[in-house]
Amino acid sequence: MKIALTLLTLTTLFTGCVDKNGFDRFNFSPEQQQWENNQVNSKIQDKTEIQGIVSAVYLNKVMPDLYKNAEYFYVTLYLKNESEQLSFTLNDQPSMLQEELPHENSFKKFTKDVKQWNKHYILGFMEQKEQDILSLEAKNDNISSNKMVFKKDE
Structure with a gap:
């Protein structure tokens, strides 16, 4: 007892x-x-080594009043070879909007990123009405990230 x-x-x-x-x-x-809850990170690599890092935030979940009627992401990207150009796909569909943002941008209040060598983008994709799982990928002919998976509705 x-x-x-x-x-x-x-x-x-x-x-x-x-x-x-x-x-x-x-x-x-x-x-x-x-x-923080809607951020996913991935390595960018070729067949043998890591070539960079990409971080994506699903803006529709963070700011639903502002980002709706399409799928939007804020992306921070670092590549060893700055001349490499990447394309972004969501569920294997290309982005409709890919705008590079200045280092000091309105999203910086959410991040602790002080690295001047990172590039920042806002990406827009057609709305994925039939999809509950969103799979974002950065790639070109030589390098690619792993698929970054986001859940639309919880």
């Missing part, structure tokens, strides 16, 4: 100390939390 009472007391104490959210210890706004 003493053991059961001790275990019950310890369980109650530890349960009261548990954070309810992984972001509680950070000073993130609700938009920043959505940003």
Whole structure:
């Protein structure tokens, strides 16, 4: 009986100390939390080695009032060879919008990116009405990223 009472007391104490959210210890706004929850990273590689890194955020989930009627992504890209040009596809369909943004842009308030060598893009794709899973990929003839998978609806 003493053991059961001790275990019950310890369980109650530890349960009261548990954070309810992984972001509680950070000073993130609700938009920043959505940003982090909807960000996927991937390596860009050729057949033998890593050539860069790409990070994508599904903007429709982060800012649903602003980004709707199409699929939008904010992409940060680093390539070892800056002359390489990549195309982006969503579920194997090419982007309809690919705009390079300046390093200082309105999305910087959500990121901690201070690297001057990164490139930033906003991508737009036709709305994927029949798809609940979105698969974004960066590639050219020589290099490609792994597919970055996003869920449309949760």
